[in-house]
Amino acid sequence: MSRVKLLDREFELSIPEETLLKAVDKVAEKMNKDLEGKNPLMVCVLNGSFMFASDLMKRLTIPCEISFVKLSSYSGTGSTGKVKELIGLNEDISGRTIVLLEDIVDTGLTIINTVEQVKQMGPADVKVATMLFKPDACKRDVKLDYVGMDIPNDFIVGYGLDYDGYGRNLKDIYTVVE
Ligand code: 5GP
Numbered sequence: 175m176s177r178v179k180l181l182d183r184e185f186e187l188s189i190p191e192e193t194l195l196k197a198v199d200k201v202a203e204k205m206n207k208d209l210e211g212k213n214p215l216m217v218c219v220l221n222g223s224f225m226f227a228s229d230l231m232k233r234l235t236i237p238c239e240i241s242f243v244k245l246s247s248y249s250g251t252g253s254t255g256k257v258k259e260l261i262g263l264n265e266d267i268s269g270r271t272i273v274l275l276e277d278i279v280d281t282g283l284t285i286i287n288t289v290e291q292v293k294q295m296g297p298a299d300v301k302v303a304t305m306l307f308k309p310d311a312c313k314r315d316v317k318l319d320y321v322g323m324d325i326p327n328d329f330i331v332g333y334g335l336d337y338d339g340y341g342r343n344l345k346d347i348y349t350v351v352e
Contacts, residue, residue, distance in 0.1 A: 178348055180340040185331055185348035189323070194305075194333055194347065195229060197322035201303060202233030204320060205273070209236055212271040214301075216240040217263065219288065221342070222277030225334035226305040226322070230275065241265060245288065258284065260291045268296040273319075276304040277334050282314035305333070306347075 176187045218227035245258035303320035310327040331337045332344030
């Protein structure tokens with residue numbers, strides 16, 4: 175499928191599954207080395223990260239756990255603007271190594287806020303893994319420990335990412351056709 179239509183927009187194939195999975199292989203290989211003996215808690219930030227989290231977990235050979243969290247659609251404001259509240263991280267994470275699993279880092283605002291909230295819960299360390307990163311969109315100073323792929327600053331769907339709820343099920347990534 176080189177083109178798909180979702181609602182009112184057309185998207186064209188930009189990153190095939192094979193390329194995505196090679197990127198996940200590399201992230202997993204690095205984690206298996208870096209996080210050996212750390213018994214990390216992987217924290218999958220829903221909804222978009224579910225495919226990345228699933229493919230990554232299958233490739234991790236170190237002992238680890240996974241937890242699933244969501245960000246509220248809106249809650250209050252903070253120094254960085256709108257702050258989305260992290261929901262669902264109910265376990266005691268004090269002293270743990272946490273690895274946040276994100277689908278995409280665009281402006282960086284979401285991940286910066288999420289890391290801040292997790293840090294307040296007293297973990298030993300918070301690392302960030304994102305499947306995709308848009309370097310041209312991200313003007314903030316974000317520390318990304320693991321990046322699957324850098325991508326251009328275009329709107330994409332597939333591999334967990336949606337356009338108004340649709341397209342999350344696509345195994346490849348598609349870019350909007352302007
Ligand atoms: P940030 O706070 O880094 O600007 O945005 C992160 C969130 O915006 C992601 O978790 C994702 O939900 C959404 N997002 C950013 N870029 C894209 C994109 O190209 N496609 C889709 N579907 N969502 C995106």
